[in-house]
Amino acid sequence: MLFTSLEFVAFIAIVAGAYPLCPVAWRRWYLLAVSYAFYCTWSVRFAGLMLIATAVAFVLAKRIGTATSEGARRQSLAVGVVALLLPLAAFKYLGSVSGFLSDTVGGAPWLSRVTAASFVGAIGISYYTLKLISYVVDVYWERMAPCENFSSLATYVAFFPQILSGPIQRAESFLSQIAQITPVRPRMVTSGLQLMLFGFFKKLVVADRLGVPVDQVFDHPHAFSGLAPVIASYLFALQLYTDFSGITDIAIGTARLFGIESPRNFDSPFYADTIQDFWRRWHMTLTSWLGEYVFTPLRMTLRGWGQAGLIMSLAINMLAIGVWHGPRWTYVMFGMIHAGYLIGSTLTQRRRKKLLQRQPVLSRLHTIVGPLVTFNMVVASFVFFRATTLSDAFYILAQAGGGLLNAAVRIAHGTLHGVMGKGHLAWNAADVLIVCAGLLAMEVVHLLHHRGALSRVTGATPGWVRWSAYFALGFAILIWGEGESKQFIYVRF
Amino acid sequence: MNDAEIRARLASIFREVFDDESIALFDAMTAKDIEEWDSLNHINLIVAVEGSFKVKFTTKEVTNLANVGEFVALIASKLS
Helix, strand or coil, X not given: CCCCCHHHHHHHHHHHHHHHHCCHHHHHHHHHHHHHHHHHCCCHHHHHHHHHHHHHHHHHHHHHHHCCCHHHHHHHXXXXXXXXXXXXXXXXXXXXXXXXXXXXXXXXXXXXXHHHHHHHHCCCHHHHHHHHHHHHHHHHCCCCCCCCCHHHHHHHHHCHHHHCCCCCCCHHHHHHHHHCCCCCCHHHHHHHHHHHHHHHHHHHHHHHHHHHHHHHHHHCHHHXXXXXXXXXXXXXXXXXXXXXXXXXXXXXXXXXXXXXCCCCCCCCHHHCCCHHHHHHHCCHHHHHHHHHHHHHHHHHHCHHHCHHHHHHHHHHHHHHHHHHCCCCHHHHHHHHHHHHHHHHHHHHHHHHHHXXXXXXXXXXXHHHHHHHHHHHHHHHHHHHHHCCCHHHHHHHHHHHHHHHHHHHHHHHCCCCCCCCCCCCCCCCHHHHHHHHHHHXXXXXXXXXXXXXXXXXXXXXXXXXXXXXXXXXXXXXXXXXXXXXXCCCHHHHC | CCHHHHHHHXXXXXXXXXXXXXXXXXXXXXXXXXXXXCHHHXXXXXXXXXXXXXXXXCHHHHHHCCCHHHHHHXXXXXXX
C-alpha cells in the first residue's frame, strides 16, 4: 500500500478514526495489529521474517541483561548483530553478489534471481534491521534495560508510519512513549494532519513533477547534451530532497495521529555551509545511527593511529552509508565521494576556521559561498546516486561540464542558440512555475522550522489565513498533483 | 585533583578542540549547546582528554555520556 494511494488515505481514516474508541490499555496491541496489517499488504511471508527478527533481538537482549559475565554479554551481542544482519545481507546483497559471481566465474544464476525477487517483498528490512541492532547494542551498552514486553518491542519494530523509509527512531525514545499511552491531544492530531498535507504536497506536486525531466535524462543519458544534463542533475537533488522529506513528513505526521513523536530527519540541508554541516542536516537519523554504532566504535578502536585512524574510520563509515542504499557500484562511489569530501573537510577544518577568523571579509563571503560550494558538491555526488551505471554517471558529469563551458562561450559571443544541446526536456513553462512556487512555499516553512519560529508564526496567524493555506495546499495537490504518482525513492532501500 | 580543577582543565580542552575561547562549561551542557560537537569532534575531544588526564575510556563510557557533568564525574572516577 503506497503512502500516496487512496487505499492508504482510507486506511488512515479508519485506523486513526477508530483509535480514540480503543481502550487505552489496548492501544499498544491496536498499534501492533494495524502495523502488521499494513505490512501484510506488502508481504505476508516477510511479516513472519520481521516477527522472527524481533523475537531474536528480544531474547538476546534479555540474555545480555541477565548475563553475569562480560564474556557472555559480548557473545550474545555478537550473535544478535550477526543474526540480525544475515537476513538483510541475504535479501539485499546476496542476489547481486551471486549474480556478479555467476556472470564472472559461473555459478547459480537462479540464486540471484530468487534473492533479488525476494528483496522486493522484504520491504522495510533496511530500516527495521537498524532499529533492532541499535536496541541490542543499547542494552549491551547499558543505555537502557531490556524490554520486558514483547508486544512493545514488536510495535516499535513494525510501527507502520516508519516501516517504509524511517525515520529510524531509537528504541528508548519509542518504548518510553508507548509505555505511557495517554489519549492523543487534539493539538498533536492537528499538527500531524498539517505535516501529512505538507508531505503529500511535496511529493505529488513538486517531487513527481521534478522527476519527469530527471527520468528522461538519467534513463537515456546519451540522448542529451548541452545544459540538459546540468539541469537534470540539479533537479534530481531537489527531487530527492522533496521526495524523501515528503515521505518523512507523512510518516511523522501519521505517527502523531497515534500520539507518537518521531525524530527529525532533515534540517534545511541545502543551506549547509560545509559538508560536515550537510551530514548533520541530511537523513539525520541514518547519519546519527551510523555515527554512534559504526563510526564511534571504529574511531575509538583506531584512535591510537592518529590521522590514519580518522581517515579510515571516515572512509568505512561513508562506505557503509553508500552500501546501505543497495549493492550497486554507483552507491559505493557515492559513499567514497563523500568520504573524500569529509576527509578533506575535516583535515583542513582548523586552518579554514583560523583563516576566516583572521579575514572578516572572507568570513562574510563564506556565509554565501560556503552553502553554494557545498550544494554543488552534493549535486555532483547525487549524479552517482541516481545514475544507472558508473559509466552513465561519468558521461552525465562530462556532458554537464562540456555543456556549461559551451553555454559560457556562446553567451560570451552574445547568443543563446545551441546552449541547450541535443534532446528536449519534457517540461513546459507551467511546470517550471509550479515547481518554483512549490519550492518557495516549502522553503519558507522549512526556514521558519529551522529557526524554531514555525509554531509561533502559525499560532499568531488568524484561523482563516491558516485554513486558506490548508485548502490551497489541498487544491494544489488535486489540481497539480501528478496523476500517476511514483513510488517514493527511499522505499526501495 | 578535585572537581573544580578537572572542570577548569576540561574547559581549556573544549576551547582548544572546538577552537572557541568563549566556551564556558556547565554541568547540563550537551552536544546541542555547541554547534560543531558532532560524533567526529566528540572523539577528538575524548582523545584530547585521554592525553591530558592520562586516562583511558571505553566505547561504552564514551557513548553513554549524557552531559558535561557526567564527563567530569567519569574523569574523576578514573583519576581516583
